[in-house]
Every structure is written in structure tokens, then in C-alpha cells.
Amino acid sequence: MNQPILHNIRILDFTWVLAGPYATRLLGDFGAEVIKVQPLLSIENDDAFERGYYDTWNRNKLGITLNLDKPEGIKLAKKLVSVCDVVIENFTPRVMANWGLGYANLKEIKPDIIMVSMSAMGQKSAKNYYTGFAPTVHALSGLTGLMAVDGKPVGPGFSFADHIAGLYSSMSLLAALEHRRQTGEGQHIDLSETDLVAGLLKDQEPPGEVNLIVPCNSENRWMAVTVDSEDTWQGLKRAMENPAWANKAEYITPEARSANKNKLNDNIRGWIQKYKPEEALSLLQKNNVPAGMVQDAAEIARDPQLKAREFFKSGGTPFFDAPPIRMSYGGAEHNRAAPPPGRDNDYIYSTLLGLSKKEIGSLKKKGVI
Numbered sequence: 001m002n003q004p005i006l007h008n009i010r011i012l013d014f015t016w017v018l019a020g021p022y023a024t025r026l027l028g029d030f031g032a033e034v035i036k037v038q039p040l041l042s043i044e045n046d047d048a049f050e051r052g053y054y055d056t057w058n059r060n061k062l063g064i065t066l067n068l069d070k071p072e073g074i075k076l077a078k079k080l081v082s083v084c085d086v087v088i089e090n091f092t093p094r095v096m097a098n099w100g101l102g103y104a105n106l107k108e109i110k111p112d113i114i115m116v117s118m119s120a121m122g123q124k125s126a127k128n129y130y131t132g133f134a135p136t137v138h139a140l141s142g143l144t145g146l147m148a149v150d151g152k153p154v155g156p157g158f159s160f161a162d163h164i165a166g167l168y169s170s171m172s173l174l175a176a177l178e179h180r181r182q183t184g185e186g187q188h189i190d191l192s193e194t195d196l197v198a199g200l201l202k203d204q205e206p207p208g209e210v211n212l213i214v215p216c217n218s219e220n221r222w223m224a225v226t227v228d229s230e231d232t233w234q235g236l237k238r239a240m241e242n243p244a245w246a247n248k249a250e251y252i253t254p255e256a257r258s259a260n261k262n263k264l265n266d267n268i269r270g271w272i273q274k275y276k277p278e279e280a281l282s283l284l285q286k287n288n289v290p291a292g293m294v295q296d297a298a299e300i301a302r303d304p305q306l307k308a309r310e311f312f313k314s315g316g317t318p319f320f321d322a323p324p325i326r327m328s329y330g331g332a333e334h335n336r337a338a339p340p341p342g343r344d345n346d347y348i349y350s351t352l353l354g355l356s357k358k359e360i361g362s363l364k365k366k367g368v369i
Contacts, residue, residue, distance in 0.1 A: 002329065002330065003031065003330060004030055004031020004330055004331070004332070004333060005030050005031060005327070005329070005330030005331070006027060006030045006031040006032040007031040007032075007033075007330075009027070009031075009032040009033070009085050009086065009177065010032070010033045010035070010083065010084045010085050010086070011024060011027060011028075011032050011033065011034045011035065011084060011085065011086040011087075011088060012035050012037065012077075012080050012081060012084040012086065012087045012088070013034050013035060013036045013037060013061065013088055014037050014087070014088065014089040014090075014091070014096070015036075015088055015089060015090045015118070016090065016091075017090070017133065017162070018057060018134070018159050018162040018163075018166070019090050019118055019134075019159075019161070019162035019163075019165040019166050019169070019193065020088060020089065020090035020118055020166070020169070021036075021057035021058055021166075022057055022162065022163060022165075022166030022167075023088065023116070023118070023165070023166040023167075023169035023170045023173075024036070024061065024088060025057055025058065025059060025060065025061070025166075026166065026167070026170045026323075027170055027173070028059065028060030028061050029059075029060055029323045029332035029333065029334070030323075030330070030331070030332050031330070031333070033062065034060065034061040034062065035061070035062045035063075035064060035080065035084070035344075035348060036058060036061045036062065036063045036064070036339060037064060037066050037068075037077070038063055038064065038065050038066070038339075038341050038342070039065070039066075039067070040065050040066075040067050040341070040367065040369075041065075041341055054338055055320075055337060055338045056320065056338075057338075058338035058339065059320070059334060059336065059337060059338050060333075060334065060335055060336055061336075061338065061339055062339060062343070062344040062347065062348060063338075063339025063340065063341065063342065063343045063344050064342060064344055064345050064348045064349070064369070065341050065342040065345060065369050066368070066369055067367055067368050067369070068099055070366065070367065070368050072363060072366060072368045073368050073369075074099055074100055074101070076349075076353070076363075076368065076369070077099070077101060078100075078101070078105075078109055079353055080348070080352075080353070081101075081106050081109045081110055081113060082109050082110050083352060083353070084110075084113070085113070085114065085177070086113070086114045086115070086116065086173060086177075087101075087106055087113060087114075087115045087116070088115070088116040088117075088118075088169070088173070089115075089116070089117055089118070090117075090118035090119065090165075091119070092119060092120075092129065092130075092131050093117070093119050093122075093123045093128045093129070094128075094129075096117070103115045103117075103188040107186065110186070111186065112180055112184060112185060112186040113186045114173065114176045114177065114180060114186045114187060114188075114189070115186075115187075115188045115189065116169055116172070116173055116176075116189045116191065117188065117189065117190055117191065118165055118169055118191045118193065119191070119192065119193070120132035120136060120137055120140070120192070120193055120194060121140075121192055121194055122190055122191070122192030122194075122195060123188075123190040124190065125192070132193075132194075133159070133162075134158075134159035134160065134161040134162045134193075135155060137161035137193040137194050137197055138155045138156060138160065138161055138197065139153075139155070140194045141161070141193075141194045141195075141196075141197035141198040141201065142197075142198060142201055143155065143156065143160070143161075143197055143201060146201065160197070161193045161196070161197050162193070164193070164196050164197060164200065165191065165193045165196055168191060168196055169189070169191055172189050172191065173189065176189060206228075207254070207255070207258070208228075208229075208253075208254025208255060208257070208258055209226065209227070209228040209254075209258070210226070210227045210228075210254075210257050210258055210261050210264060211224070211225075211226050212224070212225045212226070212227075212261070212264070212265045212268060213225075213294065214265060214268050214269045214272055215269060215272075215273070216272055216273060216277040216280065217272070217273040217274070217275070217276070217277070218276070218277055221277045221293065221294075222293070222294040223272060223277060223280065223281060223291055223292070223293055223294065224291060224292050224293075224294060225268060225284065225289065225290070225291045226289075226290040226291070227257060227264075227289075228290070229254075230254070231288070232288065232289055232290065233251075233254075233257070235284075235287035235288045235289045236268075236284070236287065236289050238287045239283045239284050239286070239287040239289060240268075240271045243267070243271070245267050246267070250263065251264065277293060278293075281293060310322060311324065313334060320334070322334065342369070345360075345369055346360075349363075349369065
């Protein structure tokens, strides 16, 4: 039987907003049993769990309700830890410890447990008490300062830091699982979003590389063109039928092209605007020049390349993005929609933890689940 590659891994998921839920969605896509711990909500707030944002980041997960403000809720959480491989959270540091669910506590319950803690500044730092969402991290890491319009820092305009944190968290967790397989040891993964983004930044292009965003002849259409090597430059010249300006001294070397980037942009624009955007793009790609159209959300939704890759699937929300990784064995799947509050209480509390109907009824009555 072709089992998903992570089918034997169980994750207790305390995450919220985007960074954490994205990490556990990635793992759930590849078959991990993710138990999402949800707060008890009043009926009028339940509709929040059916909105597109929540649905997008919480597919392929089981959902339980659990009140961690009650001692019985903490007891249940600890019982769940004992049957899980991983605990993951993205609260401000000390929140889990205040519940008695810090790594030291979890290790006493299950010595080989792996805990992933995601936060803005990391668990061990002078500023670990800082709270922050992606825009905060962008500012602290230097990313916002690199992206300016008319001298005003604006940042990337979407939650870049959260996506990166989700990717790094899932990758580090896989490494920790492999370490445990080899040694039997669990560990605590301390992930700082600010560290991650700061480590990815560069404030200039590599020497001799020129990246251009060139306007096309159609309104609001733009094309990205990269000249990163002598081979690419010769390919660009071939695509443009070797224009006289391209043989001037100011474009002969990579350093010269970089120094005259604005002039180069103007000349390429003059050539691109003689064609329909798709025709110019085809000529560039046929000559091995890295180039692509700048697309908006509507264009992405209609993109024939993404359609051919079956990137968009229907179901749940109007459509959703499929996992972009294709594996020949044990690949990602979309098996279940995001859980509404408490959808899987019976399975988790009765089947997995072995609680009786009487015990479950008592916990409901006390507002624990």
C-alpha cells in the first residue's frame, strides 16, 4: 500500500495565525496525523472556522476543543503529549511554560518528545518577550528597510516571514525526527523568525548579475528579465537579433552592464515593446534568457502552466492550492478540509486516549472540552 511518507508521525499542534499552521499543514499534507488544539468558542464565533483564511492553513488536520485555562484541560494536554511524537507552538515564549507545558515538563512525560517553538525573537534572548506578527519581523530583520517607495519603507506587502518560518520549522522537525530515529533522543527546536529573515537578506545583486523589471507594450504588463552570465547575455543579444547598441563598451562586461543597468533596461524595453508580451517572452526563453511575466492573482488563477500541473483543486473553499512537491512515492495529498471546532473530539478523547462516555460528558459539562 502506498502510504503517505509521514503516516506514522503524530503531532500535537498548538499553533495559530499563519506561521505555525502553515508548518503543520505541510506535514499534514504528507500524511502526519496533526491534532489541532482549538479553543472553546461561543456559537456566534464558530463561523470564524469556516472562513477562507482558516480553511487554507488548516487542511489535513484533526481538530479538538480544549480549555487550557482549566486544570483538567492541562491534564488532558499532558495525556495527549504522551501519545504524540511532536509538540509544536508559536506563542510568545513562556506561554507554554506557564501552562506547565514547557519542554522540561514535556520531556518528563515523554523523554523522546520533539518540541518546536516558533517566536518572533527566539526563546533565549534579551527580547524574547517581544510579541510580533510578520510585519514586526520584517521591520526588525531589516527587510522592511530594503523595500521602499519614494523613500518610505513599505515592506513586502504579505506575510513573507511567516511563510519562511513555516518552511524552516517543518524542515528542522524532519531533521529532528531523523536524529531521534538514529539515537532515540528528542529535542527542543528554538526558532526565531527574525533570525530566519535576517539570514536571507542581501542588499545588492551578485557581482555582474542584472535583474530588470521591464514594461511591455500592453497596459499594466511587466516582464522580469535576468542577465546573470555571459551565456545569458549572448542569448539576449540573439533574441534581439544582435542590435548595435548591445556591442558598445558600456555593455561588454558584466560589471559594465551592472553599472549601466538603467540604460540597459531602456534598451531592452524598446525591443520588448515591439512585440506582444507573450511573443517577446517566448523569444527570450528560446534563447535561454531567464524571463517571466509579472502576474497578478487573477492571471495566476488562469495560468495554463499551473493548470497543467494541477496546482489548483476544487473542494471546500472555491479552490485551493495543491502541495507543489511531486514525489514518486508517499507524496502529499489533500484528504480532509480544515476542522470546525471539536470535529474530532470523539476520536481523540475516546479512541486515542480511552476516555469513557461518562468522563467525556463530565468534561463537556465543566467546559473543558
